[in-house]
Amino acid sequence: MHRAHRALSLALAATAVAATAMPGVATAATPDTVQWGPCPEKVAPSLECSTLEVPLDYRKPDGRQIEVAISRLASKEPSKRRGVLVTNPGGPGGSGLNYPAILAASGLPKKVLDSYDVIGFDPRGVGRSTPVTCDLTQEQQYNGNFPAYAHTAADVAREAPKARTIAEQCATSRTAWMLPHTTTANTARDMDRIRAALGESKLSYLGASYGTSLGAVYTTMFPGRSDRIVLDSNLGPGGYDYTAMRMFARGMEDRFPDFAKFAAAHPEYGLGTTPEQVTAKYFELAERLEEKPVQGIGGMEFRGFTFDRLYADGFMPELAEFWQAVDTDRPVPDIPLLPNMENLMAARFYVICGDTRWPGTVREYQRNVAVDRAKYPMLGASTAGIGPCAFWPTERVEPPVKIGDRGPSNVLMVQNERDPGTPLAGARKLRRAFGERATMVTADQGGHGVYPFGANTCANDAVTTFLTTGQRPSQDLACAAEPSK
Numbered sequence: 001m002h003r004a005h006r007a008l009s010l011a012l013a014a015t016a017v018a019a020t021a022m023p024g025v026a027t028a029a030t031p032d033t034v035q036w037g038p039c040p041e042k043v044a045p046s047l048e049c050s051t052l053e054v055p056l057d058y059r060k061p062d063g064r065q066i067e068v069a070i071s072r073l074a075s076k077e078p079s080k081r082r083g084v085l086v087t088n089p090g091g092p093g094g095s096g097l098n099y100p101a102i103l104a105a106s107g108l109p110k111k112v113l114d115s116y117d118v119i120g121f122d123p124r125g126v127g128r129s130t131p132v133t134c135d136l137t138q139e140q141q142y143n144g145n146f147p148a149y150a151h152t153a154a155d156v157a158r159e160a161p162k163a164r165t166i167a168e169q170c171a172t173s174r175t176a177w178m179l180p181h182t183t184t185a186n187t188a189r190d191m192d193r194i195r196a197a198l199g200e201s202k203l204s205y206l207g208a209s210y211g212t213s214l215g216a217v218y219t220t221m222f223p224g225r226s227d228r229i230v231l232d233s234n235l236g237p238g239g240y241d242y243t244a245m246r247m248f249a250r251g252m253e254d255r256f257p258d259f260a261k262f263a264a265a266h267p268e269y270g271l272g273t274t275p276e277q278v279t280a281k282y283f284e285l286a287e288r289l290e291e292k293p294v295q296g297i298g299g300m301e302f303r304g305f306t307f308d309r310l311y312a313d314g315f316m317p318e319l320a321e322f323w324q325a326v327d328t329d330r331p332v333p334d335i336p337l338l339p340n341m342e343n344l345m346a347a348r349f350y351v352i353c354g355d356t357r358w359p360g361t362v363r364e365y366q367r368n369v370a371v372d373r374a375k376y377p378m379l380g381a382s383t384a385g386i387g388p389c390a391f392w393p394t395e396r397v398e399p400p401v402k403i404g405d406r407g408p409s410n411v412l413m414v415q416n417e418r419d420p421g422t423p424l425a426g427a428r429k430l431r432r433a434f435g436e437r438a439t440m441v442t443a444d445q446g447g448h449g450v451y452p453f454g455a456n457t458c459a460n461d462a463v464t465t466f467l468t469t470g471q472r473p474s475q476d477l478a479c480a481a482e483p484s485k
Contacts, residue, residue, distance in 0.1 A: 034197050039071060040128060044101030047071040047120070052197055054124070054190045056181050057397070066178070068190050069128035070121040073100035077114040083227060084200050085116035085467070086191055088123070090209030090233075092184070092240065093348035095127040095340070096120045103206075107452040111468050116204065123214075124190055125175075125182040125347040127340065132178050134170040134346040141341045145348065146248075147385030149290075149300050150373070153366040160362050160386050167391035170349055180397045182350035184239060188218040188401075195225060202227040204467065208449055209422055212413075213239035216403050216430065219437075223407030228470060230463055231413045232450050236426035237403040237433035241356040244426065246368065248307070248383045249376035251420040255310045256282070256378060258418060258446040262316045269320040270327070282306070282378065285327060294326045302326065303379055310420045311448040349388050356400050358389035365390065405435030412466045413438050414459055418446035431476070439472045444481035456482050 039049035049072075053065040075081040089099045100118035108118075122129040140162075147163070150156045171179065191214075195203040204227040207215040212231035217239070219226040235244050260275035272278040290299030297305075309319035325332045338344065359365060365386040372380030411434055415427040424442065431440045441463070443456040450456070451463045458479035466472050 033199070034070070036072060039097070043071065043097055046101050046104070047073055047098070049097070051128075052190075052193060054193045056178065058186060058189050059397075066124060066130035068121055068124060068130075068194070069097055070119060070194055071097045071100060072120075073104060073113070073118040075114055075117055080111075080114040081117065082115050083117075083202065083204055084119050084195070084198055085112070085204045085206055086119045086121070086194065087205070088121075088207040088211030088214050090207075090211050091126070091344075091348060092123065092210045092351035093126060093344040093346070094210075095122050097122050097128060103452065109452070109464050112464060115468050117198075119194065119198070119203075121190075121194060123187045123347070125178060125350055126343065130178070131343050132175040132182060132346050132350050133173050133342060134166060134349060135173050136166070136169065136342045136345055138337070140166060141337055141345060144304060145345060145387070146300070146304060146379075146382045147387055149286075149303060149379075149382045150369045150385050151381065153370070156366045156369050156386055157362055160365075160390070163386050163388045164391040166349070167353070167388040167393075170346065170353075170388065171393050173346075179350060179354065179393065180395050182347070183354050183397070184214055184217050184351060185221065185355075185398065185401055187214055187351075188221050191218055192222055192225060201225070204228040204230075206230045206232070206451075206467075208232040210235065210240055212422070212430070216411075216434075217401045219407060219411060220401050220403055226408065226410055228467055229411045230451070230467065231411065231430075231438075232415075232463075233419055233422045233448055234413055234415055234427035234430050235422050236429040238400070239355060240352045241400075242358045242389070244422075245352075245387075246372060246380070246384050247423050247426050248421065249372055249378065249380035250425060251423040252307050252310065252379045253376050254423055255418045255420040255446050258313070259306075259310060259316055259319060262313075263320050263323075266320065269324050271320060271323055281323070281327075285323065289326060294329055295332050297326055297332065300382065303382065307379060307420060310446070312453075313447055353389035353392040354396070357396070358387075358392070360390055362386060362390075403430065403433045405433070405437050407437055409437050411438035412463065412472050413440040414450045414463055415440060415442050416445050416447055416450055416454065417442055419448050420446075421448040439476055441473060441477045441479060443479045458482070 034050045036048035036050050039047050052068045054068050055061045056064040056066050087099050088096050097120050099120040125132040147159050202225050205215045212234040215231050219229045260278040263271045263278045264275050267273050271281050286299045289302045309315040368384040369381050372384040417424050441459050443459040445456050450459050456479050
């Protein structure tokens with residue numbers, strides 16, 4: 001079913017949320033107690049894997065335990081190894097077990113691979129760690145994580161029962177006992193358990209998208225155990241809260257001109273010969289597909305797939321072909337649901353709804369949709385809309401972690417100027433919250449994710465230098481655009 005385009009687009013979109021300020025639950029370093037062995041099927045053979053037990057509730061450390069699956073890409077140069085580099089690819093809800101191998105295959109420099117054992121893990125609630133569920137139907141999975149685009153207040157009201165149903169399914173699922181404890185703060189505490197189990201006094205960190213929120217929370221809760229912290233494609237200081245959800249619309253408006261320029265330069269797609277014509281084509285197609293879907297693709301699926309494919313320049317030809325196909329009713333390739341879509345979406349709901357409180361009345365969402373529909377017409381009337389977090393159970397074990405400037409100056413933020421998923425405006429807010437703790441490198445390029453995936457050597461070199469020498473730019477650095485290779 002082509003509606004998977006919509007589900008895909010927002011199942012993985014951006015990420016995270018500021019968690020809590022219960023003291024970090026100190027865990028002293030111990031000799032390496034991890035027993036490494038072969039990884040499960042479908043995990044890269046270059047990695048070793050293991051499983052740790054961690055407390056479900058860190059207020060009761062000897063109570064019920066859950067599992068966290070971890071992986072390691074060990075340094076092949078023990079004489080150059082300086083510690084562990086814990087990684088997170090974003091989400092929340094995304095698996096990180098394979099991420100060390102993905103980073104290595106994507107160009108993580110040898111000097112970084114020599115300097116660290118690169119550690120991946122499935123966060124609590126995800127994948128091969130103790131997983132959560134919301135018993136989402138296939139229909140709910142196809143609909144994805146973005147509410148339907150709302151043209152009127154009545155559209156928002158019609159979406160509310162669907163959101164309430166999902167919240168109730170999560171709250172009555174067989175894993176509802178994990179609901180209050182599947183938070184960014186507890187995942188940060190799990191990271192500190194990983195550090196201790198590996199016998200390390202400190203950990204370095206490389207996190208992208210939602211992983212920037214996880215890293216910001218970790219280094220706030222455990223400043224003395226934070227070595228070199230790299231945050232790539234940054235959420236604001238509130239993490240993946242309602243503000244971040246609304247920011248997707250701003251990110252799309254920041255990024256879309258790059259695609260409009262690309263499509264205009266390739267008239268063979270028939271989408272227009274100027275960026276203005278391509279932009280007008282977007283609204284024409286969205287409106288037409290809303291009235292009469294083509295091959296199961298309606299206006300929201302079109303908007304969602306477009307947003308998703310703005311995440312990387314390499315997707316632009318595929319996106320232009322997709323537009324061309326729906327415009328001319330040519331066959332559109334099917335994109336099946338990810339096999340782990342239910343868990344991915346459920347884990348995301350557990351974290352983003354559990355970390356912070358979202359508006360609780362339909363009227364608030366109606367007001368915000370009206371604002372964002374005018375301000376960010378490409379996507380704003382969707383991303384400001386109502387979702388399951390509006391109806392989440394009220395219990396919160398602890399307040400969100402407040403990101404501030406207390407702690408060592410050991411954070412390097414790296415950010416594309418035109419990031420659709422985690423816009424520059426949010427990164428700047430996080431930078432201000434960190435104060436002198438952080439330095440930020442911005443790259444004049446579009447897309448979601450800088451290191452090591454992007455082409456900007458200025459930004460990439462700054463991260464490599466920091467991870468291998470500890471040296472950051474003396475002040476915030478703006479990296480100019482570089483020609484495509």
